[in-house]
Amino acid sequence: SECDPSEATKVTIKYSKLGLEDFDFKHYNKTLFAGLEPHIPNAYCNCMIQVLYLLEPIRCHVQNHLCQKEFCLGCELGFLFHMLDLSRGDPCQASNFLRAFRTIPEASALGLILADSDEATGKVNLGRLIQSWNRFILTQLHQETQEQEGPQAYRSVMGSTFGSSGESVIGKLFGCEVENCSTCRCGKETVRVSSSLLFTLQYPDMKSADKSIRQYEFAEVLKRSICLEQNTQAWCENCEKYQPTVQTRNIRCLPDVLVINCEVNSRKEAEFWKCQAEMKLTKNKELEVTNWTESEGLNPSEDEESTYLYDLVVTVAHILDPRAGGNLVAHIKVGETYHQRKEGVTHKQWYLFNDFLIEPIDKCEAMQFDLSWKIPCILYYARRNLNSKYDLTIKNPIEASVLLAEASLARKQRKCHATFIPLMLDEMPQPSDLVGLDAEFVTLNQEEAELRSDGTKSTIKPSQMSVARITCVRGQGPNEGVPFIDDYISTQEQVVDYLTQYSGIKPGDLDAKISSKHLTTLKSTYLKLRFLIDVGVKFVGHGLQKDFRVINLMIPKEQVIDTVYLFHMPRKRMISLRFLAWYFLELKIQGETHDSIEDARTALQLYRKYLKLTKHGIDVDEFRKILKGLYEKGRKMDWKVPEPEGEVQNSPKSTQFSHL
Numbered sequence: 037s038e039c040d041p042s043e044a045t046k047v048t049i050k051y052s053k054l055g056l057e058d059f060d061f062k063h064y065n066k067t068l069f070a071g072l073e074p075h076i077p078n079a080y081c082n083c084m085i086q087v088l089y090l091l092e093p094i095r096c097h098v099q100n101h102l103c104q105k106e107f108c109l110g111c112e113l114g115f116l117f118h119m120l121d122l123s124r125g126d127p128c129q130a131s132n133f134l135r136a137f138r139t140i141p142e143a144s145a146l147g148l149i150l151a152d153s154d155e156a157t158g159k160v161n162l163g164r165l166i167q168s169w170n171r172f173i174l175t176q177l178h179q180e181t182q183e184q185e186g187p188q189a190y191r192s193v194m195g196s197t198f199g200s201s202g203e204s205v206i207g208k209l210f211g212c213e214v215e216n217c218s219t220c221r222c223g224k225e226t227v228r229v230s231s232s233l234l235f236t237l238q239y240p241d242m243k244s245a246d247k248s249i250r251q252y253e254f255a256e257v258l259k260r261s262i263c264l265e266q267n268t269q270a271w272c273e274n275c276e277k278y279q280p281t282v283q284t285r286n287i288r289c290l291p292d293v294l295v296i297n298c299e300v301n302s303r304k305e306a307e308f309w310k311c312q313a314e315m316k317l318t319k320n321k322e323l324e325v326t327n328w329t330e331s332e333g334l335n336p337s338e339d340e341e342s343t344y345l346y347d348l349v350v351t352v353a354h355i356l357d358p359r360a361g362g363n364l365v366a367h368i369k370v371g372e373t374y375h376q377r378k379e380g381v382t383h384k385q386w387y388l389f390n391d392f393l394i395e396p397i398d399k400c401e402a403m404q405f406d407l408s409w410k411i412p413c414i415l416y417y418a419r420r421n422l423n424s425k426y427d428l429t430i431k432n433p434i435e436a437s438v439l440l441a442e443a444s445l446a447r448k449q450r451k452c453h454a455t456f457i458p459l460m461l462d463e464m465p466q467p468s469d470l471v472g473l474d475a476e477f478v479t480l481n482q483e484e485a486e487l488r489s490d491g492t493k494s495t496i497k498p499s500q501m502s503v504a505r506i507t508c509v510r511g512q513g514p515n516e517g518v519p520f521i522d523d524y525i526s527t528q529e530q531v532v533d534y535l536t537q538y539s540g541i542k543p544g545d546l547d548a549k550i551s552s553k554h555l556t557t558l559k560s561t562y563l564k565l566r567f568l569i570d571v572g573v574k575f576v577g578h579g580l581q582k583d584f585r586v587i588n589l590m591i592p593k594e595q596v597i598d599t600v601y602l603f604h605m606p607r608k609r610m611i612s613l614r615f616l617a618w619y620f621l622e623l624k625i626q627g628e629t630h631d632s633i634e635d636a637r638t639a640l641q642l643y644r645k646y647l648k649l650t651k652h653g654i655d656v657d658e659f660r661k662i663l664k665g666l667y668e669k670g671r672k673m674d675w676k677v678p679e680p681e682g683e684v685q686n687s688p689k690s691t692q693f694s695h696l
Contacts, residue, residue, distance in 0.1 A: 044355045044410065046363040047074070047393045061127050064393040068378040069370070070123035071392030076500070078134050078150055079391070080162055081169050083366035085130055086389045087350050087416065088173070089117050090368050091293065093426040097205040101181050102433035106557045107136040109173070110180040115562065119590035121377070127392040132558065132588040146172055159361070163354035163413045166364050167236075167297040170352075170414050174233040174295070178206040205426065210234065210295055213288040220272040220279045229288075234295035237261045239305045252308060255325040258296070262287060263323055287323060290344045292425065294417040306407040350416035351402045356409050364413070365390040367402030373423070432570060436464055438563040445526055445555040455554070455633060456507075456519035463513065463520075467572035470511025470597075470643070472636035475583040477501040478527075501586045502527055505553075506561050507632040508568070509640065511576060517637050523561040524553040565589055577639045578613040599642045605663050611670060613638060618677040619666055620645050 047064060065071050072082040088094050098114040105111070112133040119128045138149055146168055150160060181204040210233040219225045238261040240252055263286055270281035300306050349369045356362045366389045372382040388397045405412050441458040465471070479501055508521040568575075569591050576597045577583065584591050600610050603620075617623040617638045625634050650659055 043388060043393065043395060044353070044363075044365045044390055045357055046355075046360050047391050061392055062125065065125060065127070065395070067387070067394050067396070068123075068125045069374070069387070069394050070120045070125065071127040071389070071394050073127050073129045074391040076129060076131050076134055078137060078148075079130065080150070080165065080364055081134075081137075081173075082130065082391050083352055083364045083389055084166060084170060084173065084414075085113070085116065085133070087352065087366050087368060087414075088113065089120050090370055090374065091209075091349075091416075091418070092371060092373055092423050092428055093205055093209055094177075095121075096426070096428045096430050097181065098177070099430045100433060102563075103180070105180075106559055107139045108180055109133065109136055109140070109176050111559065112136045113177070115566070115588075118566075119588075122590045122592065124378075126590075128590060129585070129588055131586075132562070135558075140176070142176065143172060148172060162362055162364050163300065163411050166352060166354070166413050167299065170295065170297060171234060174206060174210055178204050178211075178233060181206060206233070207231070208426075209293045210291050212291045215286045215288060217284045217286070218270055219282045219284075220270070220275060221281075222272060222275050222279065224272055224274040226273075234297060235262050236297045236299050238264060239299075239308060253327065255327050257308065259323055259325040261296075262325075290419075292419045292422055294346055294419075296415040296417070298412045298414065300411050300413075306411065309405045309407065309412055345420045346417035347420060348403065348415065349418045350414065351412060352414035353405065354411040354413050356411065363390070367397060369399075369402070371423070373428070434563055434567045434570060436567065438560075438567050439464070439520070442556070442560065444553070445557070456522040457515070459520045463510070463515075465568060465571050465573045469571075469573045470640065471568060471573045471575050472507075472509040472511055472517075472640040473575045473577040473580065473583070474507050474632035474636040474639070475503050475587060476505040476632050477586055478504045503558065503561075503583075503587050505632055506565070506587070507636050508564075509633065509636045511574075511640055517640065519633050519636070521561070521564055522554060522633060523556045523564075525558050525561060526555050527558075562587065562589070569595065576643045577636060578616075578642075579610075597643055599639050599646070602643065602646045603663065603666060605660075605667060608667060609675075611666070612675070613642075614677055615670060615675055616642055616666075619669060624677065 061071070072079070072085060074082060088098075095117050098110050099117055101110045101114055103111060116128065116130055116133050137143055143149055148165065148169055150165075212232045212235075214230050214232045216228045216230060217225060218228075235258075237257060239257060240260070263284070265282065265284045268281055268283055269278045270283070271277070272279045272281070298309075300309065347369070351367045353365055353367070354362060355365055367386060368389060369384060369386050371384055375385070376382050386397050386399050386402050388395050388401070404410075439459050440461075459465070503525055504527070505524050506521060507519055507523075509519045510516055565587065566589065569589065572595065574595050574597055575591070576599070578599045580596050580598045584596075599613065599616065603611055603616055613635060614626045617625045621638070621641055623638060623641075625631075625638050649662060
């Protein structure tokens with residue numbers, strides 16, 4: 037059966053005036069798994085993020101991990117995997133993960149951080165890039181999640197996050213103890229033991245071969261790659277000079293997940309690739325690799341300790357496209373636990389993951405490589421019954437202590453500037469408590485657009501927003517309306533526009549050297565919001581969908597009360613918070629600039645007003661009449677709030693919170 041190249045080519049989002057709200061993602065993904073959006077710098081690694089997520093031990097391990105480092109890829113993957121778990125088919129973004137990724141010196145040194153232009157122009161060999169990324173991420177996660185509980189555990193409230201042995205789950209899954217032996221021609225032998233997380237395929241040297249590369253079995257090439265033998269010049273202590281040396285590599289034990297970088301760099305290597313089967317690896321005195329079929333188990337005579345049966349579970353391919361530089365896709369065999377959680381049924385199925393396009397495929401499609409357009413990059417083989425060896429429980433590591441008072445990063449914060457009062461222990465949020473929320477944003481880079489021939493604008497890439505301020509106010513109790521979070525988010529990245537007129541953020545506000553605000557890291561504020569979501573509070577705000585999207589949080593729909601939709605008639609315009617506040621509450625807000633404390637309180641008051649208008653058994657028609665009156669008034673006034681000398685003066689309500 038031939039596979040269809042069109043499903044694997046790069047998918048792009050068509051943006052409209054509404055941004056993404058009217059883009060039909062469901063057309064590309066009819067499953068309940070979450071795709072990932074491609075229009076973020078360095079999103080070339082989306083396919084590998086899905087690979088890591090769909091290995092159950094990694095999915096659980098990173099969600100149990102939490103440390104104090106501001107930029108930790110383990111923590112960020114944990115947050116992202118939590119969103120992928122919650123999603124019912126809606127796409128997610130890896131924006132916070134990629135933001136942390138851009139700060140890691142090793143990633144930069146390895147050339148893994150691309151400029152936007154590199155990705156678009158196809159200057160980069162994506163196949164080679166994703167194989168370097170694969171090696172980098174396994175090494176990085178192994179290091180990050182191996183660190184001991186000491187000062188790394190978050191707020192030191194928690195006990196040990198990863199057992200006391202210091203071995204990370206990553207090491208246990210992928211680690212393979214390797215013996216490197218160097219033999220000089222004088223006979224001196226030196227042995228070094230190291231650990232390897234993946235192997236690179238080494239193809240036969242065709243110059244000396246007496247058979248064509250196509251005649252080599254995959255099992256044979258893999259064995260040569262794992263048990264590598266090379267002739268090289270190396271220093272010999274015995275001879276006290278560089279001598280021709282034979283270097284051989286042998287493995288002491290096999291990993292639970294065997295990861296292979298394919299390194300297809302030439303036509304000759306490409307020729308080797310044709311349909312390859314499962315395999316069985318036996319580790320006796322020396323390694324044996326044999327092809328095996330999926331339906332076969334081990335013979336009773338074979339020892340489970342020394343014989344590992346591996347099934348192919350992942351292939352990552354580079355899809356060639358001379359115009360757009362091509363893209364990367366993953367074919368992944370998704371296991372029973374994932375289907376059980378999403379669909380309530382237990383089965384296994386291969387899927388193609390291509391950014392936000394996900395579709396079930398036939399197994400042979402994952403293993404067919406038509407070298408004119410589809411080049412193999414990475415293979416993952418998993419040991420049979422892998423999950424039974426790992427603890428797959430997730431204990432949410434985010435605790436209530438994240439909400440308690442914390443120091444500001446700003447050096448000159450004065451106490452008289454306090455704009456919020458942190459929650460006391462007796463005020464800790466309960467399920468269904470109301471929290472007023474507002475966020476302000478700054479722009480990190482301008483949108484890219486082109487003009488169509490009819491003069492209309494087509495957005496190729498939207499401007500990248502970054503959250504700059506997050507405010508949460510109490511929604512009930514004696515301190516209703518009083519903020520308990522008012523965090524300004526410090527950013528390392530270049531801000532191109534502070535959008536001060538809309539955000540109220542001024543250039544110095546996010547700079548620790550000169551800011552007088554309560555300045556925090558994005559991670560610190562993110563944890564507070566995640567804790568509130570996990571507890572089950574209901575957020576009240578205006579236009580929250582975009583806020584949560586930019587903050588990079590997934591929130592169940594039943595926990596969002598959005599005033600933009602409460603006062604909205606189908607197929608009519610969305611109404612601004614400012615106009616609703618003037619019309620229903622006789623409040624004047626957002627005079628000079630926006631202020632997120634004022635906006636969050638106003639949204640709460642509007643929700644109270646909505647409850648009042650709808651609670652006295654009022655029928656739907658009655659409320660529709662109220663909305664009709666609102667829209668008529670809006671049209672009449674061109675949706676503008678009158679200036680102070682106009683119809684409605686500032687109402688006394690607007691000063692009722694002036695004690696803050």
